[in-house]
Amino acid sequence: MKEIERKYLLARRPDLSAAQAEAVRQGYLTVLSDSTELRLRQKGTRYFLTQKGGEGRVREEREAEITQAQFETFWPATAGRRVEKTRWTGQLLPGCDGDPEARLAFELDVFEAGLAPLEMVEVEFADEAAAERFEPPDWFGREVTEDKRFGNRALAVYGLPAGTGLGSGRSDDGSGSGSDSDSGLTSPGQPDPA
Numbered sequence: 103m104k105e106i107e108r109k110y111l112l113a114r115r116p117d118l119s120a121a122q123a124e125a126v127r128q129g130y131l132t133v134l135s136d137s138t139e140l141r142l143r144q145k146g147t148r149y150f151l152t153q154k155g156g157e158g159r160v161r162e163e164r165e166a167e168i169t170q171a172q173f174e175t176f177w178p179a180t181a182g183r184r185v186e187k188t189r190w191t192g193q194l195l196p197g198c199d200g201d202p203e204a205r206l207a208f209e210l211d212v213f214e215a216g217l218a219p220l221e222m223v224e225v226e227f228a229d230e231a232a233a234e235r236f237e238p239p240d241w242f243g244r245e246v247t248e249d250k251r252f253g254n255r256a257l258a259v260y261g262l263p264a265g266t267g268l269g270s271g272r273s274d275d276g277s278g279s280g281s282d283s284d285s286g287l288t289s290p291g292q293p294d295p296a
């Protein structure tokens with residue numbers, strides 16, 4: 103099925119008191135040069151195998167829920183291509199999709215390990231017209247939907263993109279080097295380097 107999404111960096115952290123948090127770890131079975139992604143994901147206590155094709159706003163996605171045993175069988179094959187994050191799911195205020203009644207859901211990902219302090223927010227739409235109409239709230243920052251470096255597979259393989267103020271790529275130990283502090287982005291929980 104089609105997945106229609108727009109993705110943004112954060113200008114600031116919103117109030118998440120009504121949002122739900124789930125731990126996510128995901129790893130990629132395919133290398134970056136493959137046009138199709140094959141992703142293993144643990145979300146809370148559930149496990150998924152997902153195939154994704156295409157890039158940008160509209161992507162093709164197939165997903166199946168799998169067992170923990172099946173997940174563990176393939177997880178070792180994702181070494182070096184993994185992402186850990188906390189995903190906050192909540193509702194946007196009505197109106198930002200042009201319909202005063204409708205409420206869109208957001209997914210705010212707080213990346214961990216070598217990808218901290220990256221945070222991104224995604225909104226999924228029923229169709230392309232709704233995606234086009236979308237007016238992001240003021241806590242959304244720069245849109246990165248079309249920037250391949252912010253795809254989770256690219257982040258898993260290369261780490262934080264250089265030149266974005268978020269980091270200069272993954273260090274040899276895979277822990278990332280995201281110590282830049284000039285991003286102007288929020289970075290709650292980031293340890294003070296001093």
Ligand SMILES: O=P(O)(O)OP(=O)(O)OP(=O)(O)O
Nearest residue numbers: 107128154224252253254255
């Ligand atoms: O939750 P999804 O399926 O949108 O996937 P993601 O982990 O946000 O990854 P991507 O960078 O492929 O949208």
